[in-house]
Amino acid sequence: MDVTIYEVAQRAGVSIATVSRTLRGTGPVASKTREKVLKAVEELNFTPSRLGVSLAEGRHAANGIVFPNLAGPYYTEVLLGYEEVAAELGRSVVILSTKGRSRVRDAIKELAGRVDGLVIFGDTAPDDLVGELIGMPLVFISRDPVDGADTLRSENIESARTLATHLQGHGYTRYAFLGAPYAEGDDVSQRWEGVSAVLGSAIEPVLTAEYTVESGYEAARTLLRTDNRPQALICSDDEVALGAILAAEELGLAVPDDLAVTGWDDIMAARHARPALTTIRQPMRELGERAARALDELITGVRDTPAHLTLATELVIRSSCGNHPQEESP
Amino acid sequence: MDVTIYEVAQRAGVSIATVSRTLRGTGPVASKTREKVLKAVEELNFTPSRLGVSLAEGRHAANGIVFPNLAGPYYTEVLLGYEEVAAELGRSVVILSTKGRSRVRDAIKELAGRVDGLVIFGDTAPDDLVGELIGMPLVFISRDPVDGADTLRSENIESARTLATHLQGHGYTRYAFLGAPYAEGDDVSQRWEGVSAVLGSAIEPVLTAEYTVESGYEAARTLLRTDNRPQALICSDDEVALGAILAAEELGLAVPDDLAVTGWDDIMAARHARPALTTIRQPMRELGERAARALDELITGVRDTPAHLTLATELVIRSSCGNHPQEESP
DNA sequence: TTGTAAGCGTTATCAA
DNA sequence: TTGATAACGCTTACAA
Numbered sequence: 001m002d003v004t005i006y007e008v009a010q011r012a013g014v015s016i017a018t019v020s021r022t023l024r025g026t027g028p029v030a031s032k033t034r035e036k037v038l039k040a041v042e043e044l045n046f047t048p049s050r051l052g053v054s055l056a057e058g059r060h061a062a063n064g065i066v067f068p069n070l071a072g073p074y075y076t077e078v079l080l081g082y083e084e085v086a087a088e089l090g091r092s093v094v095i096l097s098t099k100g101r102s103r104v105r106d107a108i109k110e111l112a113g114r115v116d117g118l119v120i121f122g123d124t125a126p127d128d129l130v131g132e133l134i135g136m137p138l139v140f141i142s143r144d145p146v147d148g149a150d151t152l153r154s155e156n157i158e159s160a161r162t163l164a165t166h167l168q169g170h171g172y173t174r175y176a177f178l179g180a181p182y183a184e185g186d187d188v189s190q191r192w193e194g195v196s197a198v199l200g201s202a203i204e205p206v207l208t209a210e211y212t213v214e215s216g217y218e219a220a221r222t223l224l225r226t227d228n229r230p231q232a233l234i235c236s237d238d239e240v241a242l243g244a245i246l247a248a249e250e251l252g253l254a255v256p257d258d259l260a261v262t263g264w265d266d267i268m269a270a271r272h273a274r275p276a277l278t279t280i281r282q283p284m285r286e287l288g289e290r291a292a293r294a295l296d297e298l299i300t301g302v303r304d305t306p307a308h309l310t311l312a313t314e315l316v317i318r319s320s321c322g323n324h325p326q327e328e329s330p
Numbered sequence: 331m332d333v334t335i336y337e338v339a340q341r342a343g344v345s346i347a348t349v350s351r352t353l354r355g356t357g358p359v360a361s362k363t364r365e366k367v368l369k370a371v372e373e374l375n376f377t378p379s380r381l382g383v384s385l386a387e388g389r390h391a392a393n394g395i396v397f398p399n400l401a402g403p404y405y406t407e408v409l410l411g412y413e414e415v416a417a418e419l420g421r422s423v424v425i426l427s428t429k430g431r432s433r434v435r436d437a438i439k440e441l442a443g444r445v446d447g448l449v450i451f452g453d454t455a456p457d458d459l460v461g462e463l464i465g466m467p468l469v470f471i472s473r474d475p476v477d478g479a480d481t482l483r484s485e486n487i488e489s490a491r492t493l494a495t496h497l498q499g500h501g502y503t504r505y506a507f508l509g510a511p512y513a514e515g516d517d518v519s520q521r522w523e524g525v526s527a528v529l530g531s532a533i534e535p536v537l538t539a540e541y542t543v544e545s546g547y548e549a550a551r552t553l554l555r556t557d558n559r560p561q562a563l564i565c566s567d568d569e570v571a572l573g574a575i576l577a578a579e580e581l582g583l584a585v586p587d588d589l590a591v592t593g594w595d596d597i598m599a600a601r602h603a604r605p606a607l608t609t610i611r612q613p614m615r616e617l618g619e620r621a622a623r624a625l626d627e628l629i630t631g632v633r634d635t636p637a638h639l640t641l642a643t644e645l646v647i648r649s650s651c652g653n654h655p656q657e658e659s660p
Numbered sequence: 661t662t663g664t665a666a667g668c669g670t671t672a673t674c675a676a
Numbered sequence: 677t678t679g680a681t682a683a684c685g686c687t688t689a690c691a692a
Contacts, residue, residue: 004668004669004670005669005670006669014678014679015678015679015680016669016670016671016679017671017672017673017678017679017680017681018677018678018679020670020671020672021671021672021677021678024671026671026672027672027677027678028677028678029677029678030677030678033677033678045462047439047443048443048669048670049443049668049669049670050440050443050444050669050670051381051384051385051390051444051668051669051670052385052668052669052670052671052684053669053670053671054381054670054684055381055382055385055668055669055670055671055683055684055685055686056669056670056671056672056683056684057670057671057684058671058684060381062424062444070406070409070410070413070414071410072598073403073406073598076400076403076406076409079400079406079425080400080401080427083400083425083426083427084400084427084430087426087427087431087437092424092426092440092441092444093424093425093426094392094422094423094424094425095409095413095423095424095425096413096417096422096423097410097413097414097417099414100414101417107417109377110377110380110422111422112377113377113378113379113380114380114381114392114422132375213598213602239598242598242602245602246602268402268403268543268569268572268599269598269599269602269603272543272572272575272576272599272602272603273599273602273603273604274603274604334684334685334686335685335686336685344662344663345662345663345664346663346685346686346687347662347663347664347665347687347688348661348662348663350686350687350688351661351662351687351688354687356687356688357661357662357688358661358662359661359662360661360662363661363662378685378686379684379685379686380685381684381685381686382668382684382685382686382687383685383686383687384668384686385667385668385669385670385684385685385686385687386667386668386685386686386687386688387668387686387687388668388687
């Protein structure tokens with residue numbers, strides 16, 4: 001975009017103030033003048049420079065979002081909900097994935113400089129950075145509450161207990177929990193907290209490298225060759241679980257007859273996998289939508305006290321956790 | 331962000347020009363001065379305002395990307411590659427999904443105003459808008475070449491022929507092609523072009539409402555109840571194919587024995603589905619990476635002649651298309 | 661080596 | 677109803 005408000009003003013034979021007023025509908029403009037201006041705008045195909053507008057208005061009309069990673073369905077589903085609502089609220093969305101980044105701190109600060117508020121996933125931002133950021137509108141997803149910022153997450157502990165209890169009902173006595181190293185207060189540590197509270201010493205944690213199909217596959221392959229292998233694998237997310245199923249299959253173990261496997265999130269592939277994956281459905285899209293609205297409240301100043309919300313989840317029983325009388329219909 | 335370069339200058343006892351020079355490493359600064367400045371920057375926790383910098387530099391240091399839709403793995407995989415490379419090149423990424431939007435034109439123009447260049451998927455932008463946009467760095471994905479812009483896509487026609495030929499090898503004689511209404515020059519119309527060139531009157535197109543599991547399911551359910559139902563369903567993407575498999579299952583048809591089904595793209599679920607989906611793998615991530623690099627060349631002016639590139643695809647034979655001697659390993 | 665001052669493109673206040 | 681003009685926060689000649 002090249003043409004400025006000065007050229008429009010000149011062409012219309014008015015001052016830039018009048019052009020601005022006409023376009024924004026702020027202040028009075030004679031209808032004859034308005035026409036001249038609109039004509040010039042039309043002819044020159046003028047669009048106000050976003051930079052100029054933002055500088056003068058003191059706002060970006062944009063939101064940021066920071067995730068660890070853009071691979072896999074979880075974050076992108078959240079993003080979908082976020083973008084949708086942000087758009088509805090008239091705000092652009094600037095994204096930042098920290099995965100593989102060297103200077104994460106700087107990248108986040110740079111992002112903070114081009115938006116009016118930020119949504120940040122869990123442990124993506126180091127604590128000291130969070131401290132620096134506090135003061136601007138901030139919504140954290142899946143993180144322990146921080147002073148001066150909103151917090152939003154899905155319920156984990158209760159649903160983890162429900163899942164564990166369901167598995168106990170199948171009669172299993174030896175469990176493993178598959179997940180990558182987790183940080184205090186994040187989703188996976190809560191999930192572990194819930195299942196281990198119910199299963200006690202019957203479950204042991206097993207680390208995967210990442211939350212991916214590949215690392216689930218690797219970890220499960222090693223684990224399942226053990227002498228006293230578990231009867232049930234509670235995986236920290238669906239992708240890990242899908243990898244575990246592949247590993248079981250390769251080792252000639254039937255799921256769920258020889259081995260039960262469960263996931264978390266209920267991504268698309270969970271439903272289409274065979275056996276279909278028993279999992280805990282998390283409202284990913286809604287997480288994004290809520291985050292966008294919460295952030296907007298903070299930005300517009302409608303609300304200035306931090307809010308902390310936990311969304312309900314749901315155990316989805318399919319066939320990978322053991323045999324049930326009936327299966328889910330499509 | 332609140333503190334300005336003036337406050338830093340004042341605190342350091344220098345002019346704003348010196349602060350700027352120090353921070354950007356442009357022009358000479360006495361090491362003693364430099365220290366004073368850096369100290370002040372540190373103490374005040376100063377970060378230059380992105381708006382100020384951009385306005386002065388005349389660039390946003392940001393790229394835009396416009397897709398029809400953020401649901402499903404295809405667009406998000408492309409986005410992943412795009413963001414990664416854009417970040418590497420020091421550019422932020424602003425996203426825009428047009429799905430469900432009322433004023434798409436305005437939204438795209440607004441986006442265009444906050445970035446240095448745009449990647450646009452296929453038919454997301456109306457032709458006249460494209461006309462207005464030409465002049466700024468532009469990369470179109472999966473669209474027929476436009477004057478003054480780059481074009482990037484995956485190969486469709488040849489691979490469609492390969493797929494069709496493979497299916498013929500299975501001995502099928504009645505085919506259907508499942509896809510939503512497609513526009514001239516887009517991926518799906520090319521796929522249809524390829525398969526119909528090989529299969530001729532043995533294949534007929536069947537419309538789905540969208541490219542989703544649900545609409546694939548709906549369309550297939552109707553189709554498969556037909557008297558003379560097809561023996562093979564060539565689906566325009568994997569999600570539609572997964573829906574078709576669900577429908578077949580529900581109708582008691584075994585895939586692939588009673589019905590062959592194929593997809594396109596090779597999304598994650600394709601591999602985990604049972605039967606695992608035969609599909610044409612498209613390098614989604616690479617599409618995003620290439621788009622980011624191409625756009626950067628256009629923005630930096632390294633290149634000023636439009637480039638048009640088609641990436642190779644690959645037929646991935648799994649079990650949904652019929653029986654083969656051996657299966658793919660994980 | 662440093663400082664002054666002119667942009668960059670708007671919005672909005674204050675006079676006229 | 678309109679027009680000067682001062683912000684907004686920075687970069688970068690040009691002078692000193």
